[in-house]
Amino acid sequence: MTRIRLGMVGGGNDAFIGGVHRIASRIDGHFDLVAGALSSTPEKARASAETLGLDPSRSYGSFEEMAEAEAAREDGIEAVSIVTPNHVHFPAAQAFLSRGIHVICDKPLTATFEDAEAMEKAVAESQALFILTHNYTxxxxxxxxxxxxxxxxxxxxxxxxxxxxxxxxxxxxxxxxxxxxxxxxxxxxxxxxxxxxxxxxxxxxxxxxxxxxxxxxxxxxxxxxxxxxxxxxxxxxxxxxxxxxxxxxxxxxxxxxxxxxxxxxxxxxxxxxxxxxxxxxxxxxxxxxxxxxxxxxxxxxxxxxxxxxxxxxAGHPEGYLEGFATIYTEAAEAIRAVQGGQSREAVMGVLPGIGAGLDxxxxxxxxxxxxxxxxxxxxx
Ligand SMILES: NC(=O)c1ccc[n+]([C@@H]2O[C@H](COP(=O)([O-])OP(=O)(O)OC[C@H]3O[C@@H](n4cnc5c(N)ncnc54)[C@H](O)[C@@H]3O)[C@@H](O)[C@H]2O)c1
Known part of the structure; x- marks a missing residue:
């Protein structure tokens, strides 16, 4: 089994949920974080990538730059986690969905209802999966x-x-x-x-x-x-x-x-x-x-x-990180199933997606x- 090459938008030094996503993506060993546009400014993004030990050539100053460069690489990312404040969810997701890169995005879906409808359209027009981390499920x-x-x-x-x-x-x-x-x-x-x-x-x-x-x-x-x-x-x-x-x-x-x-x-x-x-x-x-x-x-x-x-x-507590990891593991299974030729609709199982986001x-x-x-x- 090869690990899924993952990128991240947001989740820089001092951010909250990006670190949780990184841990969750590793718990069952399905993902490797290989690229990032980790912060709102290029300087902070670079410093954050350094902290994580990312290859400097795959540390990007913006998600636009990252989407373009990664889509052009043979070993480019297969999926991206979007862990920014809400108003960035849609433009970032669109940049990756339009290039066929699977998106794992945190909630709420977007900042505005207009962006939510645009997100629905972007998901419909893409071949890639869209997973929303309603992690409590x-x-x-x-x-x-x-x-x-x-x-x-x-x-x-x-x-x-x-x-x-x-x-x-x-x-x-x-x-x-x-x-x-x-x-x-x-x-x-x-x-x-x-x-x-x-x-x-x-x-x-x-x-x-x-x-x-x-x-x-x-x-x-x-x-x-x-x-x-x-x-x-x-x-x-x-x-x-x-x-x-x-x-x-x-x-x-x-x-x-x-x-x-x-x-x-x-x-x-x-x-x-x-x-x-x-x-x-x-x-x-x-x-x-x-x-x-x-x-x-x-x-x-x-x-x-x-x-x-x-x-x-039983008796050894599991909690937030493990629940989050289950979403990542099921996302990995869904991504591999789609890569193996199954339809998007057939692979989502109980994973929250665009429908849960619109709700x-x-x-x-x-x-x-x-x-x-x-x-x-x-x-x-
Ligand atoms: N599922 C959960 O349990 C859960 C918990 C907390 C937060 N969230 C969601 O996660 C998202 C982030 O929340 P947080 O508390 O981690 O926020 P945060 O402020 O701690 O971190 C946000 C990060 O995004 C970066 N960022 C901002 N604009 C960016 C851009 N254009 N490009 C790249 N990076 C950019 C910031 O620099 C920062 O690193 C929000 O949508 C929030 O609703 C979900």
């Missing part, structure tokens, strides 16, 4: 929850409760040089959504992924508590799903004591399921009228849907429209 017990719901363990779904509270924007740290906060609170770089785009899209994606349901309409109350902040940092959202299920979604970046509190609870006619990202190796299952059961990753109660994406024995953008758009109209019910 890679956790073993989330895969198990999805399978259990699909097999009817909960019966018809009635309630989908999702929440994603954090506290790191409680103070206006965007004015104190925290660059992750600077672009996330800037509509030009983040888009129309603050917390709803940054973490609300993860929670909504997870709610749909596990429940198997599509959202139909929502009513959103958005707030900006941070002084001078232009985008929401807290949102309370009521949701109506297809088939009559009801749900709530709370996302917040101003809730002290919450670090990364993504949590999902789903209830049907026959039972309930509960999962929390900060304790991800357990799934709590309550068949109605019976005591709650703790299902353990790779342990008692685990089914193939979770054991097949689990790497170590996230529709979620942001509906939240903003609803909130602007005094939390009126708004179609998704």
């Amino acid at each position: 890679g956790y073993p017990m989330i895969r198990q929850a999805r399978q259990m719901v699909a097999e009817g363990a909960l019966g018809k779904i009635r309630l989908v409760q999702a929440e994603y509270p954090q506290d790191w924007l409680t103070d206006a740290v965007e004015t104190e040089g925290v660059k992750q906060a600077e672009w996330r609170t800037d509509p030009e770089r983040s888009g129309a959504g603050g917390s709803i785009g940054d973490i609300g899209t993860h929670a909504y994606n997870l709610a749909c992924f596990v429940s198997g349901l599509t959202g139909e309409e929502l009513a959103a109350d958005l707030q900006s508590f941070g002084a001078g902040r232009k985008l929401d940092d807290n949102a309370h959202i009521l949701l109506r799903y297809e088939g009559g299920a009801r749900g709530m979604l709370w996302c917040s970046q101003v809730a002290p004591g919450n670090e990364n509190g993504l949590r999902l609870r789903i209830y049907g006619e026959k039972g309930g399921l509960e999962w929390a990202q900060e304790d991800p190796n357990y799934l709590w299952f309550t068949p109605h009228g019976e005591p709650t059961r703790r299902l353990t990753r790779n342990g008692p109660g685990a089914i193939e849907a979770s054991t097949s994406v689990s790497r170590i024995p 996230g953008m529709a979620f942001i758009r509906a939240c903003v429209a609803s909130a602007g109209d005094n939390a009126a019910w708004t179609k998704l």
Whole structure:
């Protein structure tokens, strides 16, 4: 098995998620990072490539330069990870998709809905795969929850409760040089959504992924508590799903004591399921009228849907990096399958792609429209 030659856009020195993507791409050994346009300025990009030990001839000052040069090489990159702020996702992805290079892009899909539609077109016109790293779908017990719901363990779904509270924007740290906060609170770089785009899209994606349901309409109350902040940092959202299920979604970046509190609870006619990202190796299952059961990753109660994406024995915690690695490993399998002649549609499996990205953008758009109209019910 040869490793897939990978490039990266963004993820320079001091960036957050680029380093996570690099680790995740290596965990199962499917990728080699061989090229990068790692930062917003050529100097920082070069310095970052040096830190990583990249071949200087494959360290580029911009993603445009990288796409052109790599596409012209016989041993050019086969896939690229895009880990920049949101407004760069579309132009960068387009540069690689148009050259047949597979794209692994972080969420949300784009900053604007117009860019999202342009991204959809760019994906449709390319032969390459587009994978969106909604990484929480890679956790073993989330895969198990999805399978259990699909097999009817909960019966018809009635309630989908999702929440994603954090506290790191409680103070206006965007004015104190925290660059992750600077672009996330800037509509030009983040888009129309603050917390709803940054973490609300993860929670909504997870709610749909596990429940198997599509959202139909929502009513959103958005707030900006941070002084001078232009985008929401807290949102309370009521949701109506297809088939009559009801749900709530709370996302917040101003809730002290919450670090990364993504949590999902789903209830049907026959039972309930509960999962929390900060304790991800357990799934709590309550068949109605019976005591709650703790299902353990790779342990008692685990089914193939979770054991097949689990790497170590029960009791040794797996978490964020491994869940992310599962997305990369499945992306590698999909890339090899396409290279072997299979159709794009046949190889995606449960990997989030352009459809999940567009759903996230529709979620942001509906939240903003609803909130602007005094939390009126708004179609998704
Ligand atoms: N899936 C997840 O769990 C998760 C977590 C965090 C962030 N994200 C997403 O990842 C993306 C990056 O977030 P972050 O927190 O790592 O941001 P960050 O600010 O830490 O890093 C962004 C990097 O992109 C670089 N960059 C900016 N413009 C560029 C350009 N034109 N060309 C090349 N590089 C450029 C910056 O120099 C920096 O290195 C965002 O879209 C965010 O929503 C996803």
